[in-house]
Amino acid sequence: MSMIRSAAVLLMLGAVPALAADPVLYEAEGDFADIAGAVEDAIINAGLVIDSTSHVGAMLNRTKADVGGEKDIYTQADVFSFCSAVVSRKVMERDPLNIQSCPYGIFVYELADAPGKITVGHRDYAAEDLPEVQELITGIVGNALD
Template sequence: MKNTFIAGLFAASMAVTAQADTLSTVYDFDGSFDDAAFSVESAIVGRGLVIDYVSHTGEMLNRTGADVGSDVTIFDGADIFLFCSAVLSRKVMEADPMNIAHCPYGIFVTDKDGKVSVGYRNYPDGPMQEVQSLLDDIVREAVGE
């Protein structure tokens, strides 16, 4: 019984690890942070979507580090582009009004030690996969795939 319990705990911890590995999809960008940010902005706007807000998360983390007792530089640059699609948002919220929790949609650009990446948060199975597909298309375009 004890071995079964330990095996069950190990399986549960592996499931959590696997889930943590699937929180986001990230692609490398061959170029500068500014070029990646411009490419993401262009890919979003090029689909007729409006960027509601750009969160300059990297600047905020760097600016407030000392205030919270840290001298760690997490990112050299990090922005998150927030936007919605009226068509997809309506579709997924008609399927389940609680899909409002996923809006607005975000695509992030990061620069960590000279490695520039572009990605997005993964969404649950079901109607939100159509949004995830849109995000993947936008990111792939931005990174040149």
């Protein structure tokens, strides 16, 4: 094996991805639409623009039979994706690889077997050494659930 190929193989072997940290979860009781709307409002009230809202629950329900799904997972589930120019610039100036954390996301779901119990969550950005992002996200969620 050539020296270059050997070095490439060693680099690839050393590039094992780190295990993701558990997400940060918050529980709320109530109506899914009200809580998801409160999260959406809190993002907007923080001066941020929602890039997209992924209706994951609707997609899974719509495609269940087509993909051989056997059970309902969520009654409803959405993911809000957004970014902050201020926070993103700060973390990406520190390390350009922090681009992988953008856009930020907050998910909201209601499990099919637990109606009325709403979970709001996000990645653990603090575990990714992004305390600025964690502070932004926890502030948004806190405002939504107050």
